[in-house]
Amino acid sequence: MNKLFITAVAVLFIASFTAAGQTRAETSLYDKTMKKPAVKAAGKFLKKYPESVYAPRVIRMRDSLLFYALKEDDAAGVLAFRDSYPDSPFREMAEERIKKHNTSLICPEDALRIAGASSIGASGWRKDNVEHILSLDKSFTLSILNPDGKKETAFYLPVYTLSDNSPAPRIVLPMEIISPLGGRNYLHFGYLNGDSEYVEVLYQPENDVLHQAIFYGKSIPTKEGEAYRIEGDSPEFMEGVERSAEVVWLSGRLLENPSLIKLPKADILTDESIRWWLERNPRAATSATKLVFGQLDPESSIAEAFRKARKEKGRSRNAALFDIRGYTVICTSSKAGGDYVLVWCEPVCRNKNRDRFLNSIYFEGDGTTLDLFYYKGSSTFKLRISLPSQTLRR
Secondary structure, three states, X not given: OHHHHHHHHHHHHHHHHHHHOOOHHHHHHHHHHHHOOOHHHHHHHHHHOOOOOOHHHHHHHHHHHHHHOOOOOOHHHHHHHHHHOOOOOOHHHHHHHHHHHOOOOOOHHHHHHHHOXXXXXXXXXXXXXXXXXXXXXXXXXXXXXOOOOOEEEEEEOOOOOOOOOOOOOEEEEEEEEEOOOOOOOEEEEEEEEOXXXXXXXXXXXXXXXXXXXXXXXXXXXXXXXXXOOEEEEOHHHOOOOOOOHHHHHHHHHHHHOOOEEEOOHHHHHHHHHHHHHHHHOOOOOOOOOEOOOEEOOOOOHHHHHHHHOXXXXXXXXXXXXXXXXXXXXXXXXXXXXXXXXXXXXXXXXXXXXXXXXXXXXXXXXXXXXXXXXXXXXXXXXXXXXXXXXXXXXX
């Protein structure tokens, strides 16, 4: 009785399974397809029964035939397979082989040797199983060479700088090929413009697409093992600006770089004002008779320091002398308040017994001429600045 019951249940289960999903024709075609595995037969089955429960096994059979028919060095074939069958169970293996086809076997030392003496940076670069050398020269021309050093093509990489007179860039982060955003390879390196601008680069040689991010500011003494150290900011950190995925990645690198110290906005405004003043008054400490005063942003740390400093009171303006951001400055503001002007700026005196030292300031009787009182060793001297005319007398 029990045996007959179990048999009856099994028959009913098979019947219901066939009725709900697979017909005898579908199962028959599946058996026939798997008995003699072939890509054409698999395609025929999948076209007729794309939603079949047998489909995953047929797909695996088809893809195994296609993938293992490819030669190890067939870069184009593996790419075509990956793109034609993105959901293949062999996709991971295809990606591994593609990575191998695009990973150079040329070490950095050999790349530099092949690139030659004119190269300031070089890297091996393998594209679709073909080796190349990427070589950068002093003019920032990037040449693509074959492994024998023969030039195949070249591209000019514009130098990213915020300075009008930037010195020639120098590589401080060696060139390498990386894949920071997935499967696509990029040439990655970093360079300095002088000692106050650091730039990091991602470049796609096959498409000549360049992405760069800059950090700029003031060079400060380095720590042991550092090639540079900069206090400042980056335009890439601005909020509300649409940026590519590459620049977002590079910006993250700048923020994580311990040699780059991001300053608060107040100090950035101060540094910019000091730089502006020094550029327009290059001979102020030696021979200038005319000065160019600089208007200050009220949010700058100079303006903030002025508000807290002891004032010398003039006819219509007050003045204050103090040290800030490595410089000794004189700032004035109208008695009504609200405006701040950078009148004088010089590096902070490091040796008061030897170098000139700005000790104090005071207004003359007219209330508009500001006297700067200096010590230099055991001697003293004065400079006189007329605020209305912005003239300097020695």
